[in-house]
Amino acid sequence: MADGDAIEWHLTVATGDSVPEFGIKPVRPGHWLYVHTDRIPGAPGRPARAQGMKPNVAPGRYRYQVDLICVDSAGHPDTVVVDPDIYVPLTG
Numbered sequence: 001m002a003d004g005d006a007i008e009w010h011l012t013v014a015t016g017d018s019v020p021e022f023g024i025k026p027v028r029p030g031h032w033l034y035v036h037t038d039r040i041p042g043a044p045g046r047p048a049r050a051q052g053m054k055p056n057v058a059p060g061r062y063r064y065q066v067d068l069i070c071v072d073s074a075g076h077p078d079t080v081v082v083d084p085d086i087y088v089p090l091t092g
Contacts, residue, residue, distance in 0.1 A: 001033075001088055006051040009066070013044050018071040024048045027063035033086065039067075062086040 013019045021043045029037035035052040042048030066082040 001053070001057070003053060003055045003057070005053050006049060007033075007086075008047040008049045009040075009042060010047045011042060011044050011068075019044065019068050020071065022048065022066060022068045024050065024064055024066055027065055027083070031062065032064075033057050033062050033088070057088055059088050062088065 009022075009024055011019065011022050021041060023042065024040040026032035026037055033053050034050045035054060036050075040048040040050055063083070063085050066084065068080045068082070070078050070080055072078065
């Protein structure tokens with residue numbers, strides 16, 4: 001990763017499943033790669049895109065969460081949260 005890079009998260013939904021939207025947000029907004037720390041929305045066919053990476057990002061772990069808005073067969077929404085991390089390696 002380099003200064004100014006962007007990241008896109010794409011959601012692929014299995015046939016018959018209903019996940020109309022998802023979002024990405026930092027777990028610790030003060031320790032995030034990007035200038036904007038608000039939830040980054042996305043949907044199937046419309047990736048969530050983080051842009052405006054801060055300059056001179058330190059190597060390390062950057063925690064974020066993915067929230068998926070799922071809809072069951074009765075039409076009731078439910079939120080599922082996934083908690084992955086971004087690792088920025090040392091370069092040299």
